[in-house]
Amino acid sequence: MIQETGLDPACSPAANLLAIAPPGCGKTELLARRAVHLLGGLQPHQRILALTFSNRAKQNLRERLLRTLGPQRFSRHVRVTNFHGHAADIIRAHGRTLGLDPATPMPGRSTLADAISLFTDGLDIGPAFNRRKAIEAALTAAKQGPYDDDEVREALAASGNTFAQQIEAKRLAEGIFHYEDLLRHAQRLLRVEEIARLYQLHYGAVLVDEFQDLSPQQLDIALASSSASRTFVGDPLQGIFSWAGARPAEVERELRNICGEPRRLTLSYRSSPAVLDVVNHVAARLDDVADLRSIRPDAWPRGGAAATASFNSGGEEAGWIVDRATEILSAFPKATIGVITRSGWRRKYVDAAFSDAAHLRCQRWDLAIEDNAMVQRLVATVAQLPRQADMERLRSAVLGGIDPSDVDTMEQATNALSEFERLAIQAGSLAAAAAQLRIVEEGSAIEPGVHLLNAHTGKGQQFDWVFVPGFEDWHIPDGRADTAEQLAEELRVVLVMVSRARHGVVITRARSLISKAGNPYATRESQWWPVIVEACPMNANTLAQHISELASQGAPRDESVSAPPQASEQVRTEVAEDSVATGTVGQ
Numbered sequence: 001m002i003q004e005t006g007l008d009p010a011c012s013p014a015a016n017l018l019a020i021a022p023p024g025c026g027k028t029e030l031l032a033r034r035a036v037h038l039l040g041g042l043q044p045h046q047r048i049l050a051l052t053f054s055n056r057a058k059q060n061l062r063e064r065l066l067r068t069l070g071p072q073r074f075s076r077h078v079r080v081t082n083f084h085g086h087a088a089d090i091i092r093a094h095g096r097t098l099g100l101d102p103a104t105p106m107p108g109r110s111t112l113a114d115a116i117s118l119f120t121d122g123l124d125i126g127p128a129f130n131r132r133k134a135i136e137a138a139l140t141a142a143k144q145g146p147y148d149d150d151e152v153r154e155a156l157a158a159s160g161n162t163f164a165q166q167i168e169a170k171r172l173a174e175g176i177f178h179y180e181d182l183l184r185h186a187q188r189l190l191r192v193e194e195i196a197r198l199y200q201l202h203y204g205a206v207l208v209d210e211f212q213d214l215s216p217q218q219l220d221i222a223l224a225s226s227s228a229s230r231t232f233v234g235d236p237l238q239g240i241f242s243w244a245g246a247r248p249a250e251v252e253r254e255l256r257n258i259c260g261e262p263r264r265l266t267l268s269y270r271s272s273p274a275v276l277d278v279v280n281h282v283a284a285r286l287d288d289v290a291d292l293r294s295i296r297p298d299a300w301p302r303g304g305a306a307a308t309a310s311f312n313s314g315g316e317e318a319g320w321i322v323d324r325a326t327e328i329l330s331a332f333p334k335a336t337i338g339v340i341t342r343s344g345w346r347r348k349y350v351d352a353a354f355s356d357a358a359h360l361r362c363q364r365w366d367l368a369i370e371d372n373a374m375v376q377r378l379v380a381t382v383a384q385l386p387r388q389a390d391m392e393r394l395r396s397a398v399l400g401g402i403d404p405s406d407v408d409t410m411e412q413a414t415n416a417l418s419e420f421e422r423l424a425i426q427a428g429s430l431a432a433a434a435a436q437l438r439i440v441e442e443g444s445a446i447e448p449g450v451h452l453l454n455a456h457t458g459k460g461q462q463f464d465w466v467f468v469p470g471f472e473d474w475h476i477p478d479g480r481a482d483t484a485e486q487l488a489e490e491l492r493v494v495l496v497m498v499s500r501a502r503h504g505v506v507i508t509r510a511r512s513l514i515s516k517a518g519n520p521y522a523t524r525e526s527q528w529w530p531v532i533v534e535a536c537p538m539n540a541n542t543l544a545q546h547i548s549e550l551a552s553q554g555a556p557r558d559e560s561v562s563a564p565p566q567a568s569e570q571v572r573t574e575v576a577e578d579s580v581a582t583g584t585v586g587q
């Protein structure tokens with residue numbers, strides 16, 4: 001547990017701590033150990049607030065904290081939530097102070113998207129995209145501070161975007177919130193001294209993962225929620241959310257003022273030397289000097305794997321990935337394999353190929369109904385309902401069991417219920433549909449098998465093997481990136497994708513793809529393809545050979561890959577999320 005700098009930063013006596021580390025160096029783990037260290041200094045009534053960005057990240061951090069603290073200390077002393085959930089908590093507990101109705105239904109991420117689509121439906125893709133971007137930009141700019149509705153209205157009028165003005169006027173008339181309103185209202189409420197003091201008394205410490213993804217508004221909320229001790233961990237090299245309002249440089253400057261010089265970690269607990277070579281090559285292109293090393297380089301069989309391969313078509317590429325995944329999983333049934341594309345549109349080939357590969361366990365991360373926790377919730381609820389219960393009954397039972405402040409889970413459940421409804425119509429009954437859902441009993445966030453996802457959803461996660469298809473121009477970098485800053489962010493996206501790998505990373509491209517109209521067109525390789533090829537010693541043939549050698553080494557069939565043991569294997573939790581999530585104060 002001691003990092004190479006000497007003392008474990010998690011045990012630093014400093015009230016405020018900033019830690020920076022490249023991928024896999026244990027930032028999330030550090031937060032868990034920091035929580036243990038901070039527990040001793042809490043007052044009996046106090047808790048630690050752990051803030052993340054997404055539900056997946058919340059699940060990841062929750063799992064680590066739970067494992068490190070144990071269920072009792074965890075449920076008594078820790079509240080893990082994401083920023084929107086925390087903001088919703090604050091509004092529900094104190095909204096009346098500013099004339100907000102706390103009973104207002106909490107919005108999902110798509111509430112605004114639906115409102116915007118009224119103004120973009122029927123337009124061609126390009127004009128629709130530009131109009132949506134302009135509307136979002138106007139609304140985001142108008143709401144990224146502790147502004148009241150009048151100030152938002154004035155800012156929108158000044159922006160000149162009449163669509164944004166109409167959307168905001170409709171929102172006010174309907175008395176609803178959009179996702180973006182939650183943070184500004186929470187920020188306004190925390191400007192009320194008495195309210196901020198309540199939170200600061202309640203939360204003896206705040207922990208924030210991935211500080212590089214913070215917007216100044218989120219930073220303000222985190223700082224106002226706890227004053228005694230603040231810990232921020234992150235990695236500017238993994239900053240890939242500037243389009244969503246993150247301001248890594250500005251936030252890091254402010255954090256250095258509060259926390260002083262950052263502690264730096266440089267040893268990777270996650271990845272093999274072969275994977276780290278690729279990560280270091282990409283980091284070097286970002287002018288980063290961090291030479292990431294494996295904590296146990298010799299423990300990885302054959303040093304891990306890094307390969308590139310080119311194919312004639314997207315279909316051929318996808319079929320080849322299915323074949324390699326099949327070989328890996330038949331030798332190592334517990335292996336986790338991430339197939340990560342930069343963007344959803346480039347996934348159609350692998351989506352189709354894995355749909356045909358019924359022998360493989362495969363999860364699509366953008367389908368709410370494939371989330372294990374959600375599946376468990378649905379199956380358990382169906383089992384409790386009378387046999388003749390209908391979809392409406394199921395919907396109200398499922399949604400009624402979710403903390404109303406947990407806006408992301410609420411939205412995920414709504415999506416999962418729509419997907420389940422389609423399944424139930426096909427299957428003939430709720431029970432028959434529930435019987436078709438697959439529950440994985442292990443508590444781990446990442447289950448054995450294949451996971452199909454996009455770059456941004458994979459943030460903070462890890463897989464034994466990572467395949468990155470689609471290393472072509474327009475997909476990587478994204479065709480819409482043209483400024484130097486946007487291109488640097490695209491390269492950071494590449495870094496995030498390849499650094500999810502533990503044992504092996506495989507990067508591929510197709511020379512031709514099929515257009516929406518069904519016509520084949522030639523692609524060009526990504527401008528970063530040569531960088532990747534230089535860092536990857538293997539090709540399609542030598543990779544296949546590597547996999548068969550690993551298999552024939554006689555590793556136990558139930559192991560994920562014959563690599564160093566990982567602390568993350570495995571947590572089983574008895575603690576229900578909802579029983580933990582009480583954190584409102586001042587009621």
Ligand SMILES: Nc1ncnc2c1ncn2[C@@H]1O[C@H](COP(=O)(O)OP(=O)(O)OP(=O)(O)O)[C@@H](O)[C@H]1O
Nearest residue numbers: 001023024025026027028029269270460566567568
């Ligand atoms: N001190 C440690 N001892 C043993 N294993 C560790 C330690 N720190 C981290 N690990 C393991 O290494 C892996 C990577 O750690 P972690 O996810 O915390 O890294 P990270 O810095 O948050 O990565 P990223 O920035 O890519 O999200 C995990 O499996 C974790 O359990």
